Amino acid sequence: MTLTNREIADTFETVADMLQIKGEIIHRVLSYRRAGESIRELPRDLHVIASEGKLTEIPGIGDTLAAKIKEMLETGKLEFYERLTHEVPPGLVAIMRINGVGPKKAKLFWEQLNITTLQELEAAARGGKLRDLAGMGAKSELKVIEGIEALARQTGRFSLGIALPAAQGILDQLLTVPGAIEGAIAGSIRRGKPTIGDVDLLVASDDATPIMDKFVHMENVARILGHGPTKSSVELLNGLQVDVRVLEKARWGTALNYFTGSQAHNIHMRELALEKGYSLNEHAFSPVDKDKNIIEDAPKILCATEEEVYAMVDLAFVPPELREDTGEIEAAKAGKLPNLITIADMQADLHMHTTWSDGVLSVREMAEAAKRRGRKYIVITDHSHSLGIANGLSVERLLEQQKEVRLVDSMMKPDFRVFHGTEMDINADGGLDFPDEILAQLDFVIASLHVSLRQERPQIMQRLLSAISNPHVDMIGHPRAQYIPDREPVDADMDAVFEAAKKHGKVLEINANPRRLDLEAQYVRRAVELDIPLSINTDAHAEDHMDLMPYGILTARRGWAEAKNIINTWPVERFIEWTTGK
Ligand code: DGT
Ligand code: CA
Ligand code: CA
Ligand code: ZN
Numbered sequence: 001m002t003l004t005n006r007e008i009a010d011t012f013e014t015v016a017d018m019l020q021i022k023g024e025i026i027h028r029v030l031s032y033r034r035a036g037e038s039i040r041e042l043p044r045d046l047h048v049i050a051s052e053g054k055l056t057e058i059p060g061i062g063d064t065l066a067a068k069i070k071e072m073l074e075t076g077k078l079e080f081y082e083r084l085t086h087e088v089p090p091g092l093v094a095i096m097r098i099n100g101v102g103p104k105k106a107k108l109f110w111e112q113l114n115i116t117t118l119q120e121l122e123a124a125a126r127g128g129k130l131r132d133l134a135g136m137g138a139k140s141e142l143k144v145i146e147g148i149e150a151l152a153r154q155t156g157r158f159s160l161g162i163a164l165p166a167a168q169g170i171l172d173q174l175l176t177v178p179g180a181i182e183g184a185i186a187g188s189i190r191r192g193k194p195t196i197g198d199v200d201l202l203v204a205s206d207d208a209t210p211i212m213d214k215f216v217h218m219e220n221v222a223r224i225l226g227h228g229p230t231k232s233s234v235e236l237l238n239g240l241q242v243d244v245r246v247l248e249k250a251r252w253g254t255a256l257n258y259f260t261g262s263q264a265h266n267i268h269m270r271e272l273a274l275e276k277g278y279s280l281n282e283h284a285f286s287p288v289d290k291d292k293n294i295i296e297d298a299p300k301i302l303c304a305t306e307e308e309v310y311a312m313v314d315l316a317f318v319p320p321e322l323r324e325d326t327g328e329i330e331a332a333k334a335g336k337l338p339n340l341i342t343i344a345d346m347q348a349d350l351h352m353h354t355t356w357s358d359g360v361l362s363v364r365e366m367a368e369a370a371k372r373r374g375r376k377y378i379v380i381t382d383h384s385h386s387l388g389i390a391n392g393l394s395v396e397r398l399l400e401q402q403k404e405v406r407l408v409d410s411m412m413k414p415d416f417r418v419f420h421g422t423e424m425d426i427n428a429d430g431g432l433d434f435p436d437e438i439l440a441q442l443d444f445v446i447a448s449l450h451v452s453l454r455q456e457r458p459q460i461m462q463r464l465l466s467a468i469s470n471p472h473v474d475m476i477g478h479p480r481a482q483y484i485p486d487r488e489p490v491d492a493d494m495d496a497v498f499e500a501a502k503k504h505g506k507v508l509e510i511n512a513n514p515r516r517l518d519l520e521a522q523y524v525r526r527a528v529e530l531d532i533p534l535s536i537n538t539d540a541h542a543e544d545h546m547d548l549m550p551y552g553i554l555t556a557r558r559g560w561a562e563a564k565n566i567i568n569t570w571p572v573e574r575f576i577e578w579t580t581g582k
Pocket of ligand 2: 187
């Protein structure tokens with residue numbers, strides 16, 4: 001049997017987890033984990049890379065790991081992994097992936113209760129058998145049950161940050177085929193959902209065959225799931241499933257509308273069409289009789305654009321990000337659709353890191369990078385000292401850094417401005433890393449949760465409210481502290497967060513990194529309703545992170561945000577006025 005990139009990546013990551021449970025040195029654990037990640041993101045088949053003798057050119061792969069990859073490619077197995085399974089039951093790896101259960105707890109459950117599978121753990125937790133173990137209690141037992149449920153919800157979905165570039169790359173290849181007129185990414189990606197089940201692509205052409213052929217023979221295809229005349233599906237090396245449909249240009253509007261979804265939006269559209277005397281599907285509007293049966297010989301109405309589809313049911317064009325049937329059709333009917341924020345509105349990026357903490361570029365380099373991307377001003381916001389792992393700044397280093405920021409600002413003025421801030425940790429006890437007199441010297445203060453994220457709601461809320469009520473804090477960074485798809489958000493009472501933000505005039509962040517997308521759309525929408533100022537930022541630690549801004553824009557649009565809701569749209573004069581007028 002031949003293994004795919006994904007299966008080899010999975011094996012390395014499993015080995016990393018097993019070594020961690022065994023208590024191996026962290027360096028060794030990390031080298032397997034890093035290898036797994038870098039294989040998962042490879043655009044080419046490992047078999048091909050191995051045959052070219054280029055395995056060691058993959059980031060994180062040295063001679064030892066290259067030999068292990070070769071072994072798996074040749075034998076379909078890894079001897080080292082097989083041996084490990086005699087020492088560490090493989091089921092513990094799934095247990096370790098539960099939120100809040102690390103290698104230590106997995107080992108505890110195994111050694112004390114002989115638990116080696118998720119099912120056994122769930123049964124033990126529900127049976128009240130975990131609470132008496134050392135370091136556990138009734139509450140942490142409940143967290144295990146919640147974690148198992150959360151794990152079940154996540155399986156099989158990909159982050160938008162993986163799916164969108166993959167989809168775009170494939171579409172670009174398909175559009176090189178002669179005869180391809182137009183292409184689009186449809187489905188949940190076009191709607192900007194943070195996680196994606198599968199990729200849906202559409203291509204307009206009168207000749208589907210060469211497009212289908214090109215698609216199923218792409219280099220990063222692991223398996224062909226279906227190969228038809230106008231529709232094909234494949235699984236990519238990273239496990240992502242992609243569907244492509246080819247159709248004639250005359251039907252583009254109805255097809256794009258249907259395959260963009262959401263399903264709920266489509267159902268509502270179909271009801272509106274029926275009220276007008278038509279049956280609507282992905283191909284056309286078909287006239288129906290009074291019993292709502294399609295009149296076979298009546299001419300069908302084709303729509304080449306989505307605008308025509310909406311016009312057929314008397315609606316203005318509904319932006320894809322709103323198509324969840326949560327009021328957008330009513331708003332379109334009433335002429336009250338929001339004028340959604342666009343990337344062109346973005347003047348500023350207010351959250352980023354440099355070599356002073358855990359970034360890879362200097363203050364000057366970050367400023368130049370932001371300027372190249374059309375931003376007009378930025379704030380440098382490195383981590384504060386309690387985040388030791390990120391080389392957080394002490395008071396002394398913060399003030400030292402301020403001199404550098406002021407210098408760069410004076411060099412780039414007036415077309416570009418650089419301000420000085422911090423991303424200050426909200427400590428586990430609600431304390432803040434810098435005293436008020438230091439915060440008063442900064443232009444913009446972000447407070448964020450990075451540690452002790454699994455605390456109970458009262459502790460989490462005490463921390464968030466302590467930061468929000470501090471007069472020097474301007475914004476809460478990534479308020480729910482989630483990672484997509486594998487880290488659940490903190491247990492926060494968001495109504496209370498909004499109430500406090502409103503009362504104290506604080507900004508809430510929409511972190512644009514696709515691993516975060518925090519706040520998520522449903523909370524953005526609530527904040528917009530409450531007129532709480534929001535800010536979309538890349539949280540860049542390197543130059544290419546600055547290109548992640550569109551993910552934040554998509555999320556803001558899904559939350560019905562307009563330019564007026566987002567403080568990054570302010571001209572620099574207004575930003576200065578606000579920072580100095582506090
Ligand atoms: P996903 O893939 O789970 O992230 O979500 P979607 O929205 O991309 O869903 P998918 O790929 O199953 O289908 C793409 C679109 O096709 C979906 O948004 C709406 C449309 N669609 C699929 N199945 C149905 C259906 O049974 N009824 C209706 N009305 N629309 C459907
Ligand atoms: Ca889909
Ligand atoms: Ca699909
Ligand atoms: Zn952060």
